[in-house]
Amino acid sequence: xxxxxxxxxxxxxxxxxxxxxxxxxxLTYARFTGAPLKVHRVTSPWRSPxxxxxxLRTRDEGTISKPQQIITHLRKQxxxxxxxxxxxxxxxxxxxVSLLEEKLLPVLIHTFWVDAKNYVEHTRKWYAETIPFPLxxxxxxxxxxxxxxxxxxxxxxxxxxxxEKLEKELYREARECLTLLSQRxxxxxxxxxxxxxxxxxxxxxxxxxxLKAKLPNGKLQQHLKSLQNLCNYCTSILSLYFPWDGGDPxxxxxxxxxxxxxxxxxxxxxxxxxxLSVLVGLAAMLGYAFLSGIVSIQRGSVGPxxxxxxxxxxxxxxxxx
Amino acid sequence: MQPxxxxxxxxxxxxxxxxxxxxxxxxxxxxxxxxxxxxxxxxASSLAVQAFLQMCNLPIRVICRANAEYMSPSGKVPFIxxxxxxxxxxxxxxxxxxxxxxSLSDGLDEVQKAExxxxxxxxxxxxxxxxxxxxxxxxxxxxxxxxxxxGSPYPWPxxxxxxxxxxxxVRRKMKAIGWAGKTLEQVLEDVDQCCHALSQRxxxxxxxxxxxxxxxxxxxxxxxxxxxTTQLITDELSEKVKNYSNLTAFCRRIEQxxxxxxxxxxxxxxxxxxxxxxxx
Numbered sequence: 001x002x003x004x005x006x007x008x009x010x011x012x013x014x015x016x017x018x019x020x021x022x023x024x025x026x027l028t029y030a031r032f033t034g035a036p037l038k039v040h041r042v043t044s045p046w047r048s049p050x051x052x053x054x055x056l057r058t059r060d061e062g063t064i065s066k067p068q069q070i071i072t073h074l075r076k077q078x079x080x081x082x083x084x085x086x087x088x089x090x091x092x093x094x095x096x097v098s099l100l101e102e103k104l105l106p107v108l109i110h111t112f113w114v115d116a117k118n119y120v121e122h123t124r125k126w127y128a129e130t131i132p133f134p135l136x137x138x139x140x141x142x143x144x145x146x147x148x149x150x151x152x153x154x155x156x157x158x159x160x161x162x163x164e165k166l167e168k169e170l171y172r173e174a175r176e177c178l179t180l181l182s183q184r185x186x187x188x189x190x191x192x193x194x195x196x197x198x199x200x201x202x203x204x205x206x207x208x209x210x211l212k213a214k215l216p217n218g219k220l221q222q223h224l225k226s227l228q229n230l231c232n233y234c235t236s237i238l239s240l241y242f243p244w245d246g247g248d249p250x251x252x253x254x255x256x257x258x259x260x261x262x263x264x265x266x267x268x269x270x271x272x273x274x275x276l277s278v279l280v281g282l283a284a285m286l287g288y289a290f291l292s293g294i295v296s297i298q299r300g301s302v303g304p305x306x307x308x309x310x311x312x313x314x315x316x317x318x319x320x321x
Numbered sequence: 322m323q324p325x326x327x328x329x330x331x332x333x334x335x336x337x338x339x340x341x342x343x344x345x346x347x348x349x350x351x352x353x354x355x356x357x358x359x360x361x362x363x364x365a366s367s368l369a370v371q372a373f374l375q376m377c378n379l380p381i382r383v384i385c386r387a388n389a390e391y392m393s394p395s396g397k398v399p400f401i402x403x404x405x406x407x408x409x410x411x412x413x414x415x416x417x418x419x420x421x422x423x424s425l426s427d428g429l430d431e432v433q434k435a436e437x438x439x440x441x442x443x444x445x446x447x448x449x450x451x452x453x454x455x456x457x458x459x460x461x462x463x464x465x466x467x468x469x470x471x472g473s474p475y476p477w478p479x480x481x482x483x484x485x486x487x488x489x490x491v492r493r494k495m496k497a498i499g500w501a502g503k504t505l506e507q508v509l510e511d512v513d514q515c516c517h518a519l520s521q522r523x524x525x526x527x528x529x530x531x532x533x534x535x536x537x538x539x540x541x542x543x544x545x546x547x548x549x550t551t552q553l554i555t556d557e558l559s560e561k562v563k564n565y566s567n568l569t570a571f572c573r574r575i576e577q578x579x580x581x582x583x584x585x586x587x588x589x590x591x592x593x594x595x596x597x598x599x600x601x
Binding site (some may be wrong): 038066087088090091092094095096098099100101103149150153156176177180181184186297 | 381434436439442443445446447493498514515517521522524
């Protein structure tokens, strides 16, 4: 057995194993197929070998970053969730994937990253709290900007500026897309009968964040919640395939202990970082004062009475550090 | 198989009306200008809308304008002009026509409707994007076909400026959807995958959903027929479609049923009339 492949993806939150739809898709697919992956849930894309998340580190093909390519790679390794599908069902998979990518995903990105209220109160809050210092100051904004740019290119500027048009056309289409999915799913357990396929991984990864996140502005969310079968579908996948990292932390002791431990571990880190930042600030101020000549150290000769004590204070500070 | 009908350019010049059961609305149907200017992707979209309106039995009058792109509310061709309303692109046009009481997809159940929408997105997502990629991102095609055609109605230096502006816009969009890094081979592979899916779905049926055509049929016809009949630098793209005999037969069937009969008295075939010379 080859060494397990390593998957890097965004950390979990909101009751999900990973908050990022793309990471969630790969993770879910891997769970469906039972592929042996060593999953690293990281809190910053800088920890990933490719600089992007998700990323799969393989032995023979280097690092793969695109979700679709990761799934293709897993499929080549004989972890294929679509093995039982007929040719027509495979065709349907392709069609519904297109539907999701074209109609739902851009609106989903808008809901999470561009909608001012949701972004400030929910998305940025989570990322700013999760990403380690000092990246948390600019990474969420950089991501916001990247998503915004992408949507502007896909839709054109007039949609982004005209709130009403946006709501009327694009959100309506996204709601329609959700309704279509709900109709297609019907009362089945998965989209193609009783066993999950790659389409299920993708649909789940797009819907679950929308269902689980506590968005202040939840227009799309409300529509999803009104489609009972899709909600049940998401919760059942979550409880079947992610029994310990999705739901109640109390239900599984080891994982809960793990998270508690890491939280407790984070506290001293925080203290140390605070101390460090204060020291860096202080050093910068003193350095400036020293360089610009407000403070000077004179050895041998006795300086003016006013300056002497300041210089001595500085020396003391440096000793402390 | 090559569709054998070669339409003459004369029919474009003629403005003709197709009178059908109820002449209630006149659909003024605009698409991008003349045979010299229209590009693969615009031609496909225009043909799809035309096929859709034909399937609905609606009277249309085709108008070609060099500046159709700038007249359209969404900046895309084709668009229709009915009364004082202007609607562009297939999706909104389908809705608009439905609001007027003509619909092709009423007979479908809910699951089928969901599948129809999904396949329409598949065509838009893959075939349309591949066409755009080919005509704006493949350097040889851009140089030899796209720029001369796109800039043809304008004098120098406007033709260069507008072409480059459009090219820049399309390439940025490709980057946003992750297609910028693809090679031509990968794009052709995607087209093949899409055709395979469509072919599987169609099977041996006359239309995608049994006996009656729907807007999906119009869309697929528009794109595949255009790809099949358009001469590009290489015929790799059309070869991909020709591998699937049921798809070519499907195109032929729709062409015969909805376009051949009307040919003499209508200019509704404007899109194809430019076919043979299209893109060189």
